[in-house]
Amino acid sequence: xxxxxxxxxxxxxxxxxxxxAIFDYADRGSYDEATLARNRRDLDALAFRQRVMVxxxxxxxxxxxxxxPAAMPLAIAPTGLCGLYRRDGEIAxxxxxxxxxxxxxxxxxxxxxxxxxxxxVAKPFWFQVYLMRDRGFNAELIARAKAxxxxxxxxxxxxxxxxxxRRDAKNGLAIxxxxxxxxxxxxxxxxxWVLGVLLGKRRGFGNLAGRLGDSGLQTLxxxxxxxxxxxxxxxxxxxxxxxxxxxxxxxxVLEADDAxxxxxxxxxxxxxxxxxxxxxxxxPSTISVLPEVVDAVDGRCEVLFDGGVQSGQDILKALALGAxxxxxxxxxxxxxxxxxxxxxxxxxxxxxxxxxxxMALTGQADLRRIGPGILRNPNARSGSEKR
Numbered sequence: 489x490x491x492x493x494x495x496x497x498x499x500x501x502x503x504x505x506x507x508x509a510i511f512d513y514a515d516r517g518s519y520d521e522a523t524l525a526r527n528r529r530d531l532d533a534l535a536f537r538q539r540v541m542v543x544x545x546x547x548x549x550x551x552x553x554x555x556x557p558a559a560m561p562l563a564i565a566p567t568g569l570c571g572l573y574r575r576d577g578e579i580a581x582x583x584x585x586x587x588x589x590x591x592x593x594x595x596x597x598x599x600x601x602x603x604x605x606x607x608x609v610a611k612p613f614w615f616q617v618y619l620m621r622d623r624g625f626n627a628e629l630i631a632r633a634k635a636x637x638x639x640x641x642x643x644x645x646x647x648x649x650x651x652x653x654r655r656d657a658k659n660g661l662a663i664x665x666x667x668x669x670x671x672x673x674x675x676x677x678x679x680x681w682v683l684g685v686l687l688g689k690r691r692g693f694g695n696l697a698g699r700l701g702d703s704g705l706q707t708l709x710x711x712x713x714x715x716x717x718x719x720x721x722x723x724x725x726x727x728x729x730x731x732x733x734x735x736x737x738x739x740x741v742l743e744a745d746d747a748x749x750x751x752x753x754x755x756x757x758x759x760x761x762x763x764x765x766x767x768x769x770x771x772p773s774t775i776s777v778l779p780e781v782v783d784a785v786d787g788r789c790e791v792l793f794d795g796g797v798q799s800g801q802d803i804l805k806a807l808a809l810g811a812x813x814x815x816x817x818x819x820x821x822x823x824x825x826x827x828x829x830x831x832x833x834x835x836x837x838x839x840x841x842x843x844x845x846x847m848a849l850t851g852q853a854d855l856r857r858i859g860p861g862i863l864r865n866p867n868a869r870s871g872s873e874k875r
Contacts, residue, residue: 571599
């Protein structure tokens with residue numbers, strides 16, 4: 489059994505255990521993947537100030553996110569198709585998050601349904617939605633989330649249209665997975681995945697049951713093209729709030745003006761996100777715009793960070809630039825594909841331990857006191873911006 493002590497180790501194990509089309513869906517970005525690369529490069533460009541002879545004996549990573557206690561400033565992001573990385577993947581992810589004591593967010597595009605997940609966990613989780621052309625279906629999803637006791641609703645706003653993800657098209661990604669001559673050898677080398685997922689009972693989108701017509705859903709792009717609403721504006725947030733009534737998070741903000749617009753609609757939190765580099769290629773990295781969004785919000789709602797988090801050091805860098813906490817998507821899917829629920833717990837422990845060590849070595853014992861002063865170059869900019 490390989491020694492796992494980093495998210496990179498889990499990524500490599502995942503690459504070997506799931507078919508290429510499934511792995512690339514999590515791992516890659518849109519078009520030329522410039523934004524995907526920026527997310528990583530700009531996080532790496534930030535350097536810490538090492539501090540010594542500071543009492544960190546009472547160090548704690550515990551915090552709150554939207555008033556909920558969290559063992560560390562982290563949540564699992566809404567990621568589609570979890571159940572294709574490991575059988576009942578969304579249930580496994582929610583259980584791991586619950587055991588560790590952080591929020592888990594279920595995607596509309598999950599394989600296990602809201603009700604499936606709720607029946608298998610003891611505590612509420614978050615639920616993510618898009619605004620669709622079929623508002624009746626939106627209202628139904630929101631009502632189901634309320635009935636399941638979900639503690640927050642995450643509205644993804646950066647996907648009025650699906651960007652071209654070239655790897656998915658070249659790999660022939662299809663939902664449910666199809667065995668073809670082209671992918672037969674790849675699948676044949678993944679017997680554990682075949683037994684656990686391809687032959688499992690949950691292989692379609694659980695939340696969309698009864699909405700796909702007689703022919704079923706052939707590709708993710710087909711459904712999004714028919715349902716994602718290009719006419720959505722900030723005024724539509726009121727429609728969501730009226731039906732939801734609980735804590736509302738808007739995910740997909742990269743500009744200060746959009747952050748202020750979200751605030752005007754009374755949202756409880758904003759996620760600074762570029763969809764993991766999977767939507768607008770050429771957009772800036774999330775870490776490079778985080779400070780301006782934090783400044784625009786000015787403490788009136790919580791700001792969460794998403795995009796490239798692969799270590800506890802990445803979490804600490806985001807906290808230093810004003811985030812309340814972070815979300816992980818790719819790292820979560822690597823862990824799930826690699827080792828299922830136990831892999832997710834391993835990933836969370838790795839991130840926690842790296843955060844704790846990095847806090848100690850920068851002289852930080854209190855999350856509330858972390859600021860840009862722990863970075864040597866808090867205003868570091870991406871190479872593209874420098875040019």
